[in-house]
Amino acid sequence: MKRILILLAFSMLVLAGCGSANAAEYRDSIEDVSEQIIDNSADVETLLGYYTVIWKFSIENSNPIPVSDMANFTGMDEDTVREHFEINVAGNVTNDFTSNVNSLKSYYESIGDIGQIEEVADEIKGKISDLNDPPKDYEKVYEELLILYDLSEEFKEMLINPSGNLQTFSQNINDLSGEITSKNKRIEVIMPSDD
Incomplete structure (x- = not known):
């Protein structure tokens, strides 16, 4: 009987230790995924910022934009501008902001920036799915x-399908960026200590 009690006590200690190890691993996984979401959202925000700059530049130009001006403004070479932007019969970039934002999106797709963001988002989704049975704490x-995660997906969707007007688009970027930052801080605050 004494052996059984000792074995039972030992088993309980081992299980308690495993539980805290699992909780510590879970905590590490949550922190990893949160950091990945923040980093990916920062990449999204950078590209969205470029969308708004091109959008504004296109609106402010009442005439079609010379290819050289668009190249100087974007930092692209003229051939890249011609490849991705809509060029009118006079050889200029149209001043249509929708076309220019979508052209910039096409450029980011061609160099893999958007694909990389989507790939990381898929990886994040898988990690979150793996975490769907959290310890009670x-x-x-x-x-x-x-x-x-939902906020970051909404942010990514703005990158994939830019729409609206410049003012609401810019406001939505600012709002979502703030919400993502606030939610991440909330996660940090409510995270159980690793003691």
Whole structure:
């Protein structure tokens, strides 16, 4: 009987230790995914910022834009501008902001920036799916992580399908960026300590 009690006590200690190891691993995984979401969202925000700059530049130009001006403005060479932007019969870039934003999107797709963002987003989705059975102390953290993920997906969608007008588009970028930052801070605050 004494052996059984000792064995039972030992088993409980081992299981308790495994539980804390699993919780520590879970915490590390949550922190990793949160950081990945923030980094990917920062990449999205950078490209969205370029969209708004081109959008504004296109609106401010009441005439078609010489290829050399668009090249200077974007930092692209003239051949790259001709390849991705709509060129009118006079050889200039149209001043149509929708066309120019979509042309910039096409450029980012061709150099792999958007593909890389989508690839990381898919990886994040898989990691979040793997975390869908949180330890009890991490249930609220996981719920917040899901909200952070949804916000980042909404942000990515703005990159894939830019729409609206410049003012609302810019406001949506600022709002989502702020919400993502706030949600990440909330996750950090409610994360159980690793003691």
